[in-house]
Amino acid sequence: MSLGTKRLGKELAKISxxxxxxxxxxxxxxxxxxxxxxxxxxxNPIYAGETYRLKFRFGKQYPIEPPEVVFTKQENRPIPxxxxxxxxxxxxxxxxxxxxxxPVQNVESVCMSIQSMLTGNTKNHRxxxxxxxxxxxxxxPKDIEFYYHDNEV
Amino acid sequence: MPPPNTxxxxxxxxxxxxxxxxxxxxxxxxMTAASPPTVAIPAVDLRALEYESNVDxxxxxxxCRVALVAPVITNCDHVFCQKCLVQAHTLNPVxxxxxxxxxxxxxxxxxxxxxxxxxxxxxxxxxxxRPRGCDLxxxxxxxxxxxxxxxxxxxxPCPHPSCNKTIARKDMAKGCLHYEVSCEFCEQAVxxxxxxxxxxxxxxxxxxxxxxxxxxxxxxxxxxHTKECPEVEVTCKFAPFGCNRKMSxxxxxxxxxxxxxRVVGPVGEQLAELRAEMTALKEKDRLKDRRIKFLxxxxxxxxxxxxxxxxxxxxxxxxxxxxxxxxxxxxLFETMESKVERLSSALTEVEGRHSMMLFxxxxxxxxxxxxxxxxxxxxxxxxRWLMNFRLQERGRVLGSGGANSPSLPGTTxxxxxxxxxxxxxxxxxxxxxxxxxxxL
Numbered sequence: 001m002s003l004g005t006k007r008l009g010k011e012l013a014k015i016s017x018x019x020x021x022x023x024x025x026x027x028x029x030x031x032x033x034x035x036x037x038x039x040x041x042x043x044n045p046i047y048a049g050e051t052y053r054l055k056f057r058f059g060k061q062y063p064i065e066p067p068e069v070v071f072t073k074q075e076n077r078p079i080p081x082x083x084x085x086x087x088x089x090x091x092x093x094x095x096x097x098x099x100x101x102x103p104v105q106n107v108e109s110v111c112m113s114i115q116s117m118l119t120g121n122t123k124n125h126r127x128x129x130x131x132x133x134x135x136x137x138x139x140x141p142k143d144i145e146f147y148y149h150d151n152e153v
Numbered sequence: 154m155p156p157p158n159t160x161x162x163x164x165x166x167x168x169x170x171x172x173x174x175x176x177x178x179x180x181x182x183x184m185t186a187a188s189p190p191t192v193a194i195p196a197v198d199l200r201a202l203e204y205e206s207n208v209d210x211x212x213x214x215x216x217c218r219v220a221l222v223a224p225v226i227t228n229c230d231h232v233f234c235q236k237c238l239v240q241a242h243t244l245n246p247v248x249x250x251x252x253x254x255x256x257x258x259x260x261x262x263x264x265x266x267x268x269x270x271x272x273x274x275x276x277x278x279x280x281x282x283r284p285r286g287c288d289l290x291x292x293x294x295x296x297x298x299x300x301x302x303x304x305x306x307x308x309x310p311c312p313h314p315s316c317n318k319t320i321a322r323k324d325m326a327k328g329c330l331h332y333e334v335s336c337e338f339c340e341q342a343v344x345x346x347x348x349x350x351x352x353x354x355x356x357x358x359x360x361x362x363x364x365x366x367x368x369x370x371x372x373x374x375x376x377x378h379t380k381e382c383p384e385v386e387v388t389c390k391f392a393p394f395g396c397n398r399k400m401s402x403x404x405x406x407x408x409x410x411x412x413x414x415r416v417v418g419p420v421g422e423q424l425a426e427l428r429a430e431m432t433a434l435k436e437k438d439r440l441k442d443r444r445i446k447f448l449x450x451x452x453x454x455x456x457x458x459x460x461x462x463x464x465x466x467x468x469x470x471x472x473x474x475x476x477x478x479x480x481x482x483x484x485l486f487e488t489m490e491s492k493v494e495r496l497s498s499a500l501t502e503v504e505g506r507h508s509m510m511l512f513x514x515x516x517x518x519x520x521x522x523x524x525x526x527x528x529x530x531x532x533x534x535x536x537r538w539l540m541n542f543r544l545q546e547r548g549r550v551l552g553s554g555g556a557n558s559p560s561l562p563g564t565t566x567x568x569x570x571x572x573x574x575x576x577x578x579x580x581x582x583x584x585x586x587x588x589x590x591x592x593l
Contacts, residue, residue, distance in 0.1 A: 003217050003237070006200065010218045063216060064240045102249040103216040103241045 004062045005031050011106050023111045026053065033057050037077070038111055040118045046081055047118055053077040054114065055089075056107060066101035069110060083123050088134045092127065093117065197281055197297045200234075205277040205290050212272055215250060216241060220293075221273055224265035229253045232265050282306035285321060285350065320346050365401075389414070394421040 008031045015025055026035040034056045040047035057068040071079045071089035079085060084092040094100030095113055127133070199222045208220045216237035223235040231250040233241075239258065241249050248255050255261040264270075274294035280287040281296070285306040291299055300307050305323035312320075313329030324330055330346035338358035343351045352359055357373035365384030370377075379385055383403040389396040390405070391414035400408055409415065 003200070003240075007216075007218045064244055098244065101245070102247075102252065103237070104249045106218075 003064075004058065004060060007063055008058060011108070015108055019108065020112060020115075022115060023108070031058060034107065035072075036107070036111055038115050038118075040115065042119055044119060044121070046121065046124050050080070051077060052080050052118075054111065056110075063103040063106070066096050066098065066105075067107070067110070069096050069114070080118055081124050081126065082118060082121050083125060083127050084117070085127070086130055086133055086137075087126055088137070090133075090137070197300050199293065199297075202278040202281060202293065202296065203283075205279060208276060209272075212269070212276070220276055221265070221269070224269055224273065225262045226265045226269075227253075227255060227262050232269060235264075238262065280304055280306075286353070318346075391415060391418050391421075394418060 012028055012031075012034075016028070019025060022039040022041045024037045026037050028034040036054045036056070037051050038054060039051050053072050053074065055068075055070050055072045059065055059067070069091060071085065071091065073079050073089060079087055079089050086092070091114065093113065095105065095110065200217065200219050204220060212220050214221045214224075214234040214237055215231075216233055221232060221234050224232050225235045225238055226232045227238075227248050229248050229251055231248055233249070238249075242255065242258055246255050247253060248261075274292060276293045277290050278293045278296050280289040280291065281300060282304050285308075287304050287306040289299065289304070305321065307322050308319040309322050309325060310320075311318050311329050311331060312325050313331075316329045316331055318331050320330060324346060330344070332345055333342045334345050334348060335341065336343050336348065336351060336356055336358075338352065338356050341351075341356070357371070359372050360369050361372050361375075362369050363378060363382055363384075366382050368378070368382070381402075384401050386399050387402050387405055389398045389400075389412055390409055391412050394414045394417045396412055396414040398408065398412070
């Protein structure tokens with residue numbers, strides 16, 4: 001408990017001072033939910049000129065357990081096209097699952113991972129079975145068992 | 154038989170030495186994890202300490218992001234707080250930094266080198282009793298000792314046997330202080346034990362010295378003092394015109410006398426005055442506009458309401474809303490004009506309707522006319538054919554023996570009679586034609 005809040009406080013102090021280019025802190029009123037905007041900075045035609053909003057939710061066990069990270073959709077904040085991002089904003093990234101998470105990661109590093117995941121992408125489509133998944137999924141993102149079928153994207 | 158320094162030999166010997174070396178350390182780790190603090194005073198939580206200076210990034214635990222506490226090092230040479238690593242390990246048995254498998258903490262880690270421990274011990278921290286008034290800054294290795302033995306601000310259990318509250322150590326000799334007294338400055342009821350902190354920090358009626366000018370004032374009057382304190386930093390009074398210099402109030406007069414913006418000052422004041430005047434005028438103009446619009450609306454709507462009563466009669470009450478006769482006539486004129494316009498439009502409409510109606514009626518008549526014309530043509534054809542036939546017939550009769558010939562004009566009238574009486578004639582080919590005359 002104390003470990004999590006203290007660390008989040010430190011992270012917040014750090015990222016409110018400086019963040020890597022393309023990442024901006026939007027809202028962090030408490031230590032449960034933060035909003036950040038990310039942009040893809042190189043000229044990837046899929047993401048050029050767009051800004052995307054990430055929502056972080058921190059459990060009591062953070063940083064031992066991963067935070068819940070999803071894209072949220074709102075006016076002029078779409079969900080980026082990516083074969084690992086579902087249209088409801090859920091991100092299929094091993095880093096955010098219990099097995100791929102490491103307590104050494106932090107909000108900044110997660111943002112940068114997602115940013116680079118977008119930067120390197122060339123496929124302008126959703127994951128297979130996106131419509132099915134979006135309509136049937138009720139589980140919280142971190143309880144979903146993703147099958148990481150390809151690692152080259 | 155391999156020589157003694159073959160790889161196999163080396164492989165066998167390495168783990169044994171490692172386990173030998175690790176044995177006491179792992180026991181040490183277990184002890185620190187399991188042993189509860191034995192002293193009555195709660196041990197200092199090293200993670201909650203505030204560090205006096207920035208801690209070197211290399212001494213910060215990558216998990217909890219504060220200076221390492223009881224550091225341990227993994228076989229892959231990464232250092233963590235012992236507690237942090239234990240927590241992370243229960244979730245995922247790998248090294249949090251490079252994900253190398255870390256099956257057992259006891260064999261995969263050992264306590265960090267003495268060098269790291271020493272560096273950590275030398276970090277200077279603030280006494281955790283700072284909120285209660287201890288301003289000591291001390292090396293981290295000594296802070297626990299300070300708090301538990303020497304710091305007189307440490308809270309200890311009240312010496313009174315039936316009191317279960319805590320009290321600062323320095324007041325222990327005074328016995329139980331957990332009774333209420335009233336503060337001599339603000340007359341608020343405070344516990345005796347808290348009286349001193351109250352008077353030092355909270356009490357508003359207590360006098361205090363201004364940090365800047367040294368003058369003494371009652372704490373509740375702080376704001377008032379700030380307004381007149383000669384040392385408080387203020388902005389130049391020409392700030393609205395662009396001077397952004399700041400100085401203590403004492404130097405304000407001096408600065409204003411030679412401020413570059415003092416020339417601008419009067420002009421600026423005039424400007425502000427003019428601006429205010431302009432806004433006032435604008436407001437007035439707006440009001441006038443509104444009034445004009447309002448009057449215009451009434452000018453149109455009033456006659457419109459009474460238009461179907463009478464055009465030419467000018468009811469007396471209608472003149473009332475108008476200010477002058479001219480205006481009234483003008484409006485009347487306008488009403489008339491609009492009426493004429495309406496009438497002319499109605500006229501064009503009626504005209505259009507009429508022409509449409511006429512057109513609609515003439516079309517079928519025209520059709521019927523052509524039909525009749527064509528029927529007439531057919532009839533004429535029949536008649537001519539019949540006449541022809543009759544003439545031939547007569548010619549034949551005349552030729553065979555002679556007979557009385559009927560007058561030619563009579564044949565047209567008796568054509569049908571003629572044809573029905575001649576029905577048994579062999580050359581009657583156009584029978585069908587006769588019964589159903591073609592319609593064109």
